[in-house]
Amino acid sequence: MIHIENITKAFSGKTILDGISGVFEQGKTNLIIGASGTGKSVLLKCIVGLIRPDSGTVRYNDRDFTHGDKDLKTEIRREIGMLFQGVALFDSLNVENNVKFPLDILTDTPEDEKLDRVNFCLKRVGLEGSNRKMPSELSGGMQKRVGIARAIVNDINYLFCDEPNSGLDPQTSVLIDDLIKEITEELGTTTIVVTHDMNSVIGIGDHILFLYKGHKLWEGSNKNIIDTEVQELRDFLFANKLMKDGATF
Amino acid sequence: MKRVGSYLLFISTLFSRMEAFNIYVKRTIDEAVKIGINSLTLVAIVSTFIGMVSTIQTAANMVSALIPKSVVSLVVRDMTILELAPTITSVVLAGKIGSNISGELGTMRISEQIDALEVMGINSASYLVVPKVIGAILMFPLLVIVAGFLSLYGGYLVGTLTNVVTGQEFVTGLRTEFQQYSVFMALVKSVVFAFLISTISAYQGYFTRGGALEVGQASTAAVTNSCIAVLIADYVVAQVLI
Numbered sequence: 001m002i003h004i005e006n007i008t009k010a011f012s013g014k015t016i017l018d019g020i021s022g023v024f025e026q027g028k029t030n031l032i033i034g035a036s037g038t039g040k041s042v043l044l045k046c047i048v049g050l051i052r053p054d055s056g057t058v059r060y061n062d063r064d065f066t067h068g069d070k071d072l073k074t075e076i077r078r079e080i081g082m083l084f085q086g087v088a089l090f091d092s093l094n095v096e097n098n099v100k101f102p103l104d105i106l107t108d109t110p111e112d113e114k115l116d117r118v119n120f121c122l123k124r125v126g127l128e129g130s131n132r133k134m135p136s137e138l139s140g141g142m143q144k145r146v147g148i149a150r151a152i153v154n155d156i157n158y159l160f161c162d163e164p165n166s167g168l169d170p171q172t173s174v175l176i177d178d179l180i181k182e183i184t185e186e187l188g189t190t191t192i193v194v195t196h197d198m199n200s201v202i203g204i205g206d207h208i209l210f211l212y213k214g215h216k217l218w219e220g221s222n223k224n225i226i227d228t229e230v231q232e233l234r235d236f237l238f239a240n241k242l243m244k245d246g247a248t249f
Numbered sequence: 250m251k252r253v254g255s256y257l258l259f260i261s262t263l264f265s266r267m268e269a270f271n272i273y274v275k276r277t278i279d280e281a282v283k284i285g286i287n288s289l290t291l292v293a294i295v296s297t298f299i300g301m302v303s304t305i306q307t308a309a310n311m312v313s314a315l316i317p318k319s320v321v322s323l324v325v326r327d328m329t330i331l332e333l334a335p336t337i338t339s340v341v342l343a344g345k346i347g348s349n350i351s352g353e354l355g356t357m358r359i360s361e362q363i364d365a366l367e368v369m370g371i372n373s374a375s376y377l378v379v380p381k382v383i384g385a386i387l388m389f390p391l392l393v394i395v396a397g398f399l400s401l402y403g404g405y406l407v408g409t410l411t412n413v414v415t416g417q418e419f420v421t422g423l424r425t426e427f428q429q430y431s432v433f434m435a436l437v438k439s440v441v442f443a444f445l446i447s448t449i450s451a452y453q454g455y456f457t458r459g460g461a462l463e464v465g466q467a468s469t470a471a472v473t474n475s476c477i478a479v480l481i482a483d484y485v486v487a488q489v490l491i
Contacts, residue, residue, distance in 0.1 A: 048368050049368075050364050050367060070266060073370070074266070074370040075370075076370075077367075077369060077370030078369070078370040080368055080369075080370075082365065082368045084361040084364065084365060085361070086360050088360060088361035088362045088364065088365040089362075090362055090365075091356075091360075091362075102369050104272075105268060105272060105369065105371055105376075106369065106371075160368075
């Protein structure tokens, strides 16, 4: 479980996040949604420690990540897997070595066990047999799946996904969403997904936090989001005319 | 001054929270090969031609019949060992290696690969930069030795082929009043230059923000700043060691 309390962040005097609080539960797919420029990715980076918030606290299972010492941060980070918006695969390594990378650096696992684990993760994301391919030889969807395999190769407790569907076609987006949800339930991770993809919101949003201009305006789930009366959220949800018409019907 | 402070802080982060020793060994070997072996051709071409040109021009200025011909190679030797081999080689390498290091790290930064390392709990600066610095420190002295040898050999070849100086005279000049300390100075310079070029270029690349345009700008800044640092350090080391 991850608690965030009063997270505030400003860049060059402009407030990007203004007192964001929330609880992200274990075993659930937690979504942070909002329009572009509302601070979703900044909030995610504050949570994983890539950006230090100006004020506020992030707690991982009651461990104070924001104010903890370097050893604590390293300990927590080694329980984290993250899928980046641009996937961030290492160009010089093939698929197998990309997925194996966290095991090589962070563990003393014997090589054959590492390979077993890599093959298991690649199979889990539907990419068995792609070990020798280079990232540049993969499609966008395949790269995302390699990114997910790398994120879960270690025994992680927390999974973060920054815009996992960006640049993907609708069908591949659904596959990636389903994969994230299945992995969350299988591994019991606390998963946070930053997205503005409406299919993801409806499909996998166990818990949803809506950001608007750096503020948290709404919190709920995919079961009650359509019925929201928050105008900004309605504008976001029904920006697409088809959605609007569908909702009217 | 702010940038100098930021650079020094960056240097200090390289040696904190380091990963296990064996992780650095393979990466350091890879970087040493990339820096050393892959630069060999360029260094060979540059140093040979510099030696040839130095010999021709020095000989052209030795017009007095009172000056023995062997003085030509003596002058070329001292120029090569004290200045041309370490400094010119390093300036050339600043262009090749500096832009390479900066471009690589800058691209890793904008494509979130460095963030990925940080999220895994790895000290990305240390993991990525230390092997490059050690690789450069190991390979620069060897490249400078090769450059010095080829420069003198180029001078010998052109001197004898154009009859400016005989082979015997050239070798006599090389041996006359040879100071081993000059070689020591050249090697000290090469180590200092290696450290400066690799760390300055890494600093420029590591803190790149933006996109492809900024990666290019960082590479340009890496080469420019490295060259300036090499020239300043050249003066400082000479002043301290002579």
